[in-house]
Amino acid sequence: MKLSSAKISKESKGASPSHGGHHKNSFHSKRQSHHSILPLQPVDQLEQWSSVAVDMYNNSSSNNNDNNHHHHQPQTSHISTSRSSDYSAGGDGEPSATGNKWASRLLNECARAISDKDSSKIHHLLWMLNELASPYGDCEQKLASYFLQALFCKATESGQRCFKTLTLVAEKSHCFDSARKLILKFQEVSPWTTFGHVAANGAILEALDGEPKLHIIDISNTLCTQWPTLLEALATRNDDTPHLKLTVVVTANIVRSMMKEISQRMEKFARLMGVPFEFNVISGLIHLGQLTKEALGVVEDEVVAVNCMGALRGVSVEERTAVIGMFRSLGPKVVTVVEEEADFSSSQVL
Numbered sequence: 001m002k003l004s005s006a007k008i009s010k011e012s013k014g015a016s017p018s019h020g021g022h023h024k025n026s027f028h029s030k031r032q033s034h035h036s037i038l039p040l041q042p043v044d045q046l047e048q049w050s051s052v053a054v055d056m057y058n059n060s061s062s063n064n065n066d067n068n069h070h071h072h073q074p075q076t077s078h079i080s081t082s083r084s085s086d087y088s089a090g091g092d093g094e095p096s097a098t099g100n101k102w103a104s105r106l107l108n109e110c111a112r113a114i115s116d117k118d119s120s121k122i123h124h125l126l127w128m129l130n131e132l133a134s135p136y137g138d139c140e141q142k143l144a145s146y147f148l149q150a151l152f153c154k155a156t157e158s159g160q161r162c163f164k165t166l167t168l169v170a171e172k173s174h175c176f177d178s179a180r181k182l183i184l185k186f187q188e189v190s191p192w193t194t195f196g197h198v199a200a201n202g203a204i205l206e207a208l209d210g211e212p213k214l215h216i217i218d219i220s221n222t223l224c225t226q227w228p229t230l231l232e233a234l235a236t237r238n239d240d241t242p243h244l245k246l247t248v249v250v251t252a253n254i255v256r257s258m259m260k261e262i263s264q265r266m267e268k269f270a271r272l273m274g275v276p277f278e279f280n281v282i283s284g285l286i287h288l289g290q291l292t293k294e295a296l297g298v299v300e301d302e303v304v305a306v307n308c309m310g311a312l313r314g315v316s317v318e319e320r321t322a323v324i325g326m327f328r329s330l331g332p333k334v335v336t337v338v339e340e341e342a343d344f345s346s347s348q349v350l
Contacts, residue, residue: 113125126148199336200226208333215244215247217306220249241275308337310338
């Protein structure tokens with residue numbers, strides 16, 4: 001079963017644009033040695049540089065189309081606004097109803113330029129996004145800010161290094177409570193994640209109905225937020241409550257450090273529900289290709305279910321067939337897959 005993700009965003013209230021340039025985007029081109037970022041121009045007000053940048057973008061796009069460069073450049077969509085108020089947050093902190101969706105346009109153009117290896121257009125669009133983006137602004141500015149950093153990492157092949165740095169920083173301040181609140185908040189603003197959990201649990205319960213010994217292999221980094229509702233459902237079954245073994249395969253370092261507390265909480269909740277329960281953790285894996293049938297500890301009298309939650313997109317194409325083949329070798333009664341429409345292992349931008 002494959003569930004496609006819905007693209008849902010929710011802008012929290014109270015957001016307001018940055019003022020006076022005091023809250024500049026953390027992505028500053030002048031701090032980067034990479035030659036593909038144009039230097040920032042000194043500005044005093046967001047309204048001023050937003051207007052100037054948009055006008056420059058529109059004018060440059062028109063000139064590029066008229067000059068017929070020796071290499072093909074796709075036509076750039078104009079941003080028909082010269083006032084930052086058109087895409088800044090309203091007085092109550094909500095995005096303006098007349099706001100132009102400029103961020104997605106610029107980001108898609110930049111991604112296309114990176115894919116086409118159009119260096120001059122990459123220079124121009126990265127500079128443009130850097131001028132307009134702000135992590136403290138409205139929805140469009142925040143979208144531009146975070147995706148700009150991602151595009152820069154992709155263009156400079158520095159993504160893995162940045163990811164490791166951010167992970168190490170996060171590990172120092174992370175604890176179970178903060179991580180749990182973060183995941184639950186994300187599920188609140190992105191309902192498709194919760195939908196995936198509910199649909200997967202429903203498929204597992206239906207496939208394993210009436211079985212006395214269940215073994216669920218959970219390949220995810222969701223801190224087991226999926227399983228309390230399944231334990232409740234097992235506790236209310238009409239027949240005898242089955243024995244449940246839950247084996248969690250963890251690849252993220254942050255999640256790995258919290259598994260002891262998660263284990264204690266899950267075991268306590270299972271006792272409260274009256275469900276015979278065994279909790280196992282497999283960690284220390286760099287990638288899923290290292291996972292083996294022997295490590296999972298499957299025994300003959302268990303009915304196996306494999307739950308793969310947002311994990312396959314990070315597996316390379318070469319390893320993906322082997323990983324799925326390993327799942328098949330377990331003889332599972334059901335395999336549930338919940339994935340985003342994304343391939344994190346691809347070298348392509350688009």
